Amino acid sequence: MKDPDRPIAGGAGGAADATVAVARPPVAHSRGWVRMLESERMLATLLLAPTVLLLGTFIAYPFIMGVWLSLSDTSVGNIGHFVGIKNFLKAWNDSIFQTAFKNTFFYTFWATIFKLALGMWLALLLNRSFRGKRIVRASMLLPFIIPTVLSTFAWRWMFDPTFSVLNWLLYQTGFIVTKVPFLSDGTYGMWCAIVVNTWRGMPFFAITLLAGLQTISPDLQEAASLDGANGWKRFWHVTWPLLKPVTIVVVVFSIIQTFSDFQLIYVLTGGGPANSTHLIATYAYQVGVATGLLGEGAAISLFMLPVLFIVVWAQLRYLRRLEGA
Amino acid sequence: MDRSNQASPTRRGLGRRRFLQTAGAAAVVAGGLEGILAARRAPAFAQGTKLHWVRWVDFIPESDVELKRQMPEASKALGAEVTLETINANDLQPRITAAVQSGSGADIFNFQYNWAHLYQNAVVDVSDVASEVAKAEGGFYDVWAPSCQVGGKWLSVPHSIVGNAIAYRKSWLKEAGASSFPKTWEETHKLFTTLKKKGKPYGQTLGHTFGDAPTFTYTMLWAFGGAETDKTGKKVVINSKGALDSVTFMQRFWKDACDEGGLAWDDTNNNRAFHAGELSATLNGASIYLVAKRQKEKIKDDKGEPLWQDIDHSPLPAGPAGSYLLFLNQSHAVMKYGKNQKLAKDLLRWVHKKENYGKWFDTQEGYSVGSTKTWENHPMWGRLDEPLKMFRTAARNTRLFGFAGPSTAKATEAFTKYIVTDMYAKAVQGMKAEDAVKWAEAELKKIYEA
Numbered sequence: 132m133k134d135p136d137r138p139i140a141g142g143a144g145g146a147a148d149a150t151v152a153v154a155r156p157p158v159a160h161s162r163g164w165v166r167m168l169e170s171e172r173m174l175a176t177l178l179l180a181p182t183v184l185l186l187g188t189f190i191a192y193p194f195i196m197g198v199w200l201s202l203s204d205t206s207v208g209n210i211g212h213f214v215g216i217k218n219f220l221k222a223w224n225d226s227i228f229q230t231a232f233k234n235t236f237f238y239t240f241w242a243t244i245f246k247l248a249l250g251m252w253l254a255l256l257l258n259r260s261f262r263g264k265r266i267v268r269a270s271m272l273l274p275f276i277i278p279t280v281l282s283t284f285a286w287r288w289m290f291d292p293t294f295s296v297l298n299w300l301l302y303q304t305g306f307i308v309t310k311v312p313f314l315s316d317g318t319y320g321m322w323c324a325i326v327v328n329t330w331r332g333m334p335f336f337a338i339t340l341l342a343g344l345q346t347i348s349p350d351l352q353e354a355a356s357l358d359g360a361n362g363w364k365r366f367w368h369v370t371w372p373l374l375k376p377v378t379i380v381v382v383v384f385s386i387i388q389t390f391s392d393f394q395l396i397y398v399l400t401g402g403g404p405a406n407s408t409h410l411i412a413t414y415a416y417q418v419g420v421a422t423g424l425l426g427e428g429a430a431i432s433l434f435m436l437p438v439l440f441i442v443v444w445a446q447l448r449y450l451r452r453l454e455g456a
Numbered sequence: 457m458d459r460s461n462q463a464s465p466t467r468r469g470l471g472r473r474r475f476l477q478t479a480g481a482a483a484v485v486a487g488g489l490e491g492i493l494a495a496r497r498a499p500a501f502a503q504g505t506k507l508h509w510v511r512w513v514d515f516i517p518e519s520d521v522e523l524k525r526q527m528p529e530a531s532k533a534l535g536a537e538v539t540l541e542t543i544n545a546n547d548l549q550p551r552i553t554a555a556v557q558s559g560s561g562a563d564i565f566n567f568q569y570n571w572a573h574l575y576q577n578a579v580v581d582v583s584d585v586a587s588e589v590a591k592a593e594g595g596f597y598d599v600w601a602p603s604c605q606v607g608g609k610w611l612s613v614p615h616s617i618v619g620n621a622i623a624y625r626k627s628w629l630k631e632a633g634a635s636s637f638p639k640t641w642e643e644t645h646k647l648f649t650t651l652k653k654k655g656k657p658y659g660q661t662l663g664h665t666f667g668d669a670p671t672f673t674y675t676m677l678w679a680f681g682g683a684e685t686d687k688t689g690k691k692v693v694i695n696s697k698g699a700l701d702s703v704t705f706m707q708r709f710w711k712d713a714c715d716e717g718g719l720a721w722d723d724t725n726n727n728r729a730f731h732a733g734e735l736s737a738t739l740n741g742a743s744i745y746l747v748a749k750r751q752k753e754k755i756k757d758d759k760g761e762p763l764w765q766d767i768d769h770s771p772l773p774a775g776p777a778g779s780y781l782l783f784l785n786q787s788h789a790v791m792k793y794g795k796n797q798k799l800a801k802d803l804l805r806w807v808h809k810k811e812n813y814g815k816w817f818d819t820q821e822g823y824s825v826g827s828t829k830t831w832e833n834h835p836m837w838g839r840l841d842e843p844l845k846m847f848r849t850a851a852r853n854t855r856l857f858g859f860a861g862p863s864t865a866k867a868t869e870a871f872t873k874y875i876v877t878d879m880y881a882k883a884v885q886g887m888k889a890e891d892a893v894k895w896a897e898a899e900l901k902k903i904y905e906a
Contacts, residue, residue, distance in 0.1 A: 207553045208578030292717025293729045314720035403664045404719035405881035420550045422872040423574060
């Protein structure tokens with residue numbers, strides 16, 4: 132490579148010793164900078180630095196801090212000391228944590244199943260041509276774009292133990308004679324949370340699966356029809372295999388989000404009644420932030436890590452296998 | 457000629473090298489960065505001293521209005537810009553934790569109960585302010601020292617105590633044959649069993665909420681002779697006959713006499729349900745009465761008359777071991793990370809000046825009592841309705857959680873984890889009383905005996 136600052140030999144027809152002066156940069160010391168940036172490695176480092184800094188500040192640092200806190204007896208206003216895995220053992224033997232742990236799996240499992248089933252059904256419906264298709268598609272996203280806290284407050288009002296509009300409706304239509312304890316019974320409370328999560332998360336499934344459906348060539352469906360395949364067979368043998376990669380990705384994202392859900396439970400039930408709807412995230416918040424036992428709270432929240440790690444690992448493995456196929 | 461090797465001036469102008477040169481020069485010229493770096497400090501802006509005070513959202517909205525009205529006066533008196541922020545009481549602790557850990561946030565926080573113990577390393581000694589207030593007003597009520605003093609130092613300045621009592625519908629009780637509120641829990645059970653059958657149950661939250669749930673459940677435990685710990689505070693004694701009797705009683709009382717939706721209530725649900733005519737009685741501060749009176753055009757009884765006329769108050773009934781109270785006390789702490797600690801103390805001094813505190817106290821109309829007996833003699837009490845007068849001396853005899861031991865940070869931890877409340881909540885949801893008590897014992901041992 133030519134040195135850009137060296138005088139360039141004269142052009143054709145010019146005297147051999149004639150030179151053309153190229154204007155020098157105004158700041159002499161900037162020459163060193165520019166030379167350094169000529170190095171691909173240096174430039175790459177510089178360009179990547181902001182991203183690394185952001186990831187380091189907002190992901191790596193909090194994560195490492197969280198790990199340190201979980202291994203210490205830090206409480207609010209008190210610098211902690213290393214206590215090994217004491218906080219993890221304490222959490223594991225804590226009956227409220229055990230309830231929260233089981234609840235998290237139950238909540239994630241059923242909410243994901245419902246979101247997938249209803250999201251798929253909705254996507255298949257929206258993939259058809261009908262009048263007002265665009266409006267329906269846009270309005271379907273409403274639950275997803277309304278802030279979770281706001282929509283959950285609305286649901287909380289609908290499930291209110293005293294003034295529930297749903298109870299009123301069921302009573303007026305003769306379906307019930309006494310109030311349904313939507314949020315005042317642990318089992319009902321958990322199912323209410325699953326319903327709200329499904330309502331909120333279904334559009335994400337539907338819109339993503341719809342995008343996947345639209346990449347499937349209609350020719351394949353036509354060919355299957357000509358071969359005599361009915362609707363179910365066309366779905367099972369044509370649509371589903373082609374939609375599976377998108378479905379896997381969307382399910383994994385949903386599992387991660389649902390497993391670490393906080394806002395919805397915090398607003399809807401606060402983990403009650405009697406801890407029966409606590410999830411790992413809400414219990415970690417109660418212990419770590421509300422009670423101020425930051426070490427114990429961090430340990431509780433870190434119980435989510437191995438589960439989510441396995442989910443992400445399985446997804447990556449599956450995607451890699453697809454790439455290889 | 458191969459023109460591809462000849463970059464046009466335009467292309468050359470957009471090249472990487474030129475871009476970097478231009479951008480670097482522009483930064484130096486436009487930013488004046490060298491000057492700032494040479495000065496080694498941020499550019500100076502015109503700025504006054506600011507003071508940030510966080511309190512709960514008062515159940516008497518007029519009191520928050522009055523405090524906010526006072527802030528410009530306080531700002532003028534202190535020569536600083538004072539901002540009062542009110543937040544949901546259930547969010548106070550998360551907010552304090554976040555502020556302490558990040559080392560930034562409000563200069564003064566509203567503490568409740570004995571939080572001074574929990575946050576003792578995050579707040580400054582305010583003994584000077586507390587002593588001045590106590591001296592000027594003849595000494596604090598007994599409940600304040602164990603609430604706000606740690607190691608002999610005042611870590612938060614006592615402000616006020618929210619008394620509680622059972623608000624009840626006079627006419628409904630009369631219809632059920634009771635001329636006044638029952639004196640014992642057994643009589644209460646009998647009366648409200650009749651009322652629940654008429655669709656007029658007793659209302660009580662057993663949810664995860666700071667006020668109405670623990671002020672009921674702790675006192676229920678004490679009324680039957682139960683306690684969290686022994687006098688040392690190091691031995692859990694909840695697995696006792698008294699505690700078991702209280703839980704067994706609660707199971708009956710809940711099923712026969714209470715609105716079972718209370719498991720999901722926060723501190724506001726019983727107010728709304730009472731005003732809507734859904735409850736015949738509920739444990740609360742004076743806010744049910746006060747709001748019903750202030751909104752008499754809106755809040756009416758089943759006959760269309762203003763509801764407040766049909767409300768009276770009663771102290772908690774007695775159990776076999778007596779009748780005890782747990783009131784919500786409110787104090788203020790100056791945070792250690794704050795840059796204007798002296799100013800923050802001065803604000804508290806200003807707030808506690810008789811003329812300023814008195815104006816706020818006046819708007820409370822008995823919902824809160826003062827931190828000292830002086831306020832029992834305030835002229836406001838003379839003009840209050842009879843049902844509110846019982847709150848005047850209410851703060852003289854109130855316990856704190858942690859009983860029979862001292863109310864330490866461990867007691868706050870047990871309180872914040874709602875262990876006593878959940879003991880009752882689990883039992884009324886079907887868990888055997890013995891198992892519920894054993895569960896609470898195991899959870900309390902992890903806190904007090906660890």
